[in-house]
Amino acid sequence: MMRTSRIMPAIALAAVLLGGGAKAQTIKIGVNEPLTGAFAASGTYVVNGAKIAADEINAKGGILGKKIELVIEDNKSNPTEAAAVAEKLITSDKVPVLMGAWGSSLTLAVMPKLIEYETPMVVETSSSSKITTTGNPFIFRISPPSSVEAAAFKGIVDKLALKKVDFLVINNDWGRGTAEDFSKMMKEKGIGIGLVETMDQGAQDMSAQLSKIKSSDSETVIVTTAVDQLTLIFKQAAALGLKKRIITTGGSQNPDQIIAQAGAAANGTMHLTTFLPWFPEKTPNPEATNYFVSEWKKRGFDFAGCTESFRGYDGIRTAAAAIEKAGKAEPAAIKAALWDIDVKGLNGDIVFRKSGPAGKESGQSQPNVYLIEISDGKVDMKTL
Amino acid sequence: MSEFLQHLINMLVLGGTYALLGIGLTLIFGIMNVVNFTHGVLYTFGAYIMFIVVQQLGLNFFLALPVAVVAGWLLGAVIELTLLRPLRGSDIDTTMLVMIGAWIAMQSATLWIWGGVAKSVATPFPDAPLVLGPVSVSWLRLFVLAAAALLIVVTYLLINRTKLGCAMRATFQDQDTASLMGVNVDLIYTSTFAIGSSLAAAAGALLGPVYVIFPQMGDLAAVKAFAIVILGGLGNITGAVIGGFILALAEELGAGYISSGYRDAMGFLIIIAVLIFKPTGLFARSERVG
Numbered sequence: 001m002m003r004t005s006r007i008m009p010a011i012a013l014a015a016v017l018l019g020g021g022a023k024a025q026t027i028k029i030g031v032n033e034p035l036t037g038a039f040a041a042s043g044t045y046v047v048n049g050a051k052i053a054a055d056e057i058n059a060k061g062g063i064l065g066k067k068i069e070l071v072i073e074d075n076k077s078n079p080t081e082a083a084a085v086a087e088k089l090i091t092s093d094k095v096p097v098l099m100g101a102w103g104s105s106l107t108l109a110v111m112p113k114l115i116e117y118e119t120p121m122v123v124e125t126s127s128s129s130k131i132t133t134t135g136n137p138f139i140f141r142i143s144p145p146s147s148v149e150a151a152a153f154k155g156i157v158d159k160l161a162l163k164k165v166d167f168l169v170i171n172n173d174w175g176r177g178t179a180e181d182f183s184k185m186m187k188e189k190g191i192g193i194g195l196v197e198t199m200d201q202g203a204q205d206m207s208a209q210l211s212k213i214k215s216s217d218s219e220t221v222i223v224t225t226a227v228d229q230l231t232l233i234f235k236q237a238a239a240l241g242l243k244k245r246i247i248t249t250g251g252s253q254n255p256d257q258i259i260a261q262a263g264a265a266a267n268g269t270m271h272l273t274t275f276l277p278w279f280p281e282k283t284p285n286p287e288a289t290n291y292f293v294s295e296w297k298k299r300g301f302d303f304a305g306c307t308e309s310f311r312g313y314d315g316i317r318t319a320a321a322a323i324e325k326a327g328k329a330e331p332a333a334i335k336a337a338l339w340d341i342d343v344k345g346l347n348g349d350i351v352f353r354k355s356g357p358a359g360k361e362s363g364q365s366q367p368n369v370y371l372i373e374i375s376d377g378k379v380d381m382k383t384l
Numbered sequence: 385m386s387e388f389l390q391h392l393i394n395m396l397v398l399g400g401t402y403a404l405l406g407i408g409l410t411l412i413f414g415i416m417n418v419v420n421f422t423h424g425v426l427y428t429f430g431a432y433i434m435f436i437v438v439q440q441l442g443l444n445f446f447l448a449l450p451v452a453v454v455a456g457w458l459l460g461a462v463i464e465l466t467l468l469r470p471l472r473g474s475d476i477d478t479t480m481l482v483m484i485g486a487w488i489a490m491q492s493a494t495l496w497i498w499g500g501v502a503k504s505v506a507t508p509f510p511d512a513p514l515v516l517g518p519v520s521v522s523w524l525r526l527f528v529l530a531a532a533a534l535l536i537v538v539t540y541l542l543i544n545r546t547k548l549g550c551a552m553r554a555t556f557q558d559q560d561t562a563s564l565m566g567v568n569v570d571l572i573y574t575s576t577f578a579i580g581s582s583l584a585a586a587a588g589a590l591l592g593p594v595y596v597i598f599p600q601m602g603d604l605a606a607v608k609a610f611a612i613v614i615l616g617g618l619g620n621i622t623g624a625v626i627g628g629f630i631l632a633l634a635e636e637l638g639a640g641y642i643s644s645g646y647r648d649a650m651g652f653l654i655i656i657a658v659l660i661f662k663p664t665g666l667f668a669r670s671e672r673v674g
Binding site: 240 | 386387390391394397398495499500501502504511512513515520521522525595596598599600601604635636638639640643644645647648
């Protein structure tokens with residue numbers, strides 16, 4: 001007995017040393033997502049999508065002869081935490097590249113840290129136009145900015161015969177940015193802009209805003225927020241007898257979850273999304289879409305999460321492709337390589353173009369945007 | 385006009401639940417003088433009990449409500465017996481720190497067990513709302529309002545018309561005299577905390593199905609509960625009820641006619657005004673308890 005107990009610390013020490021050694025054999029990618037707080041559902045989906053990408057890459061032998069390892073941290077849907085998490089991932093975990101941080105306000109909070117530590121980040125979800133226009137050369141965004149969403153939506157406004165619209169948006173960079181970009185596009189089209197109502201990201205009762213919108217003279221409401229708040233809005237709008245056409249933007253709606261939780265209240269609503277898991281044949285890379293959707297189902301995840309989780313899948317594949325191209329897992333080399341990659345993304349080919357002030361441009365890919373309509377509890381695609 | 389009526393209806397529905405949150409806390413914070421940071425966690429706890437009973441065990445919605453109330457009562461009793469009893473007589477700061485610790489520990493436990501993703505609870509009420517002319521309101525919210533009103537009346541009668549209530553008031557006015565009159569002081573402490581906790585759990589159980597259920601849902605609820613208690617005057621049940629409705633009115637009209645971006649700020653602007661001009665609360669009695 002005595003002998004064993006004396007040996008134990010030595011074994012433990014050896015295990016730690018060997019364990020540490022084993023870790024150096026992997027290439028780390030930092031993942032900075034909201035796993036608790038207002039955006040927990042969306043952030044969790046993105047992380048699950050990211051894990052599918054990592055497993056797929058590792059099953060094929062990894063990159064540069066090493067396995068990739070995701071270092072996942074929770075930013076608690078809080079910009080202050082998002083910046084702290086980025087700092088921790090870069091300085092303590094020594095990740096050469098990050099993916100994050102879901103929300104625009106979260107990403108904007110992380111951005112100064114990227115400059116400070118000269119580490120690139122793949123932005124998988126955020127849509128505030130500011131992210132790629134303020135001159136941060138470490139930002140590489142694969143999600144569409146709200147101005148691109150607005151431009152895509154422009155083609156259909158005549159068909160929808162919009163006359164006057166109200167906005168109900170989340171009170172942060174994402175929501176306010178969307179209201180701005182869409183208002184601008186609609187004014188050019190001669191569409192009237194009515195109320196612009198906001199809601200706190202953690203708000204659960206939007207009855208006051210919806211009552212106000214109910215009494216306005218607009219026929220359409222543009223709503224921008226994430227899925228948890230959206231389902232509450234649909235329920236509360238139905239309870240107030242709000243009969244206006246509801247169109248959501250931002251691609252974080254998980255339409256199937258809205259159908260499941262809001263029931264009949266979801267019928268007749270339209271949603272701007274960035275992925276079409278319902279119609280793999282209509283996506284830019286059907287083979288990749290089919291693989292991802294079947295793998296997602298195989299893991300027992302809710303199909304509704306696909307429209308969110310594909311971002312994590314594409315984000316990690318983008319980071320991995322850049323590491324491979326760079327030939328080494330170093331921030332500067334990865335940053336340079338990100339400009340040269342061409343990844344078959346689930347929502348179009350990921351190729352970065354320059355965006356923002358000359359000399360310190362951010363990278364922005366050109367993803368597709370789709371409009372879907374829920375009718376009789378089913379998802380239909382509308383041509384934009 | 386119809387918009388104003390709709391805001392008033394919304395205010396009534398919201399105010400009922402705020403009142404319920406407020407009376408639970410005014411018992412503990414106002415009468416027992418414990419700065420109870422676990423109030424929000426007990427609210428969350430009640431909501432998760434609803435989720436377990438209705439969604440996971442598949443039992444009846446109306447059965448789940450009393451289960452949540454009893455579970456909240458038991459958890460409250462456990463907190464009082466294990467954390468507060470050993471600290472009785474120590475200063476308010478020590479108790480407050482322990483309660484902050486309990487709040488963080490319990491919230492983390494909820495997160496650990498259930499994860500951060502929000503859950504929702506199915507209800508037996510129809511989707512279509514009740515429409516009365518220009519205003520409409522969901523059946524679920526009407527039920528919540530009725531249930532909250534019932535709980536408020538029961539609590540009021542319990543405190544003011546029963547022997548237990550009399551003993552509670554006596555204990556927190558003068559513990560020694562109450563003890564000499566034959567009141568079991570230990571039992572009263574535990575009961576008061578347990579009753580306050582069960583009201584918080586009841587509020588969570590009623591509101592969880594209206595909104596969504598997640599580990600941090602109690603934080604904002606607790607902040608509002610403190611605001612209501614301060615507004616109504618410490619330990620004043622009627623004050624807490626009226627305070628709940630005033631907060632709801634300020635939020636509804638503030639969001640409706642001033643700015644929805646500052647909805648949650650409206651209530652606190654009122655609190656600041658109350659603390660400046662009438663620091664004992666709007667409905668404080670001339671003599672303070674405790």
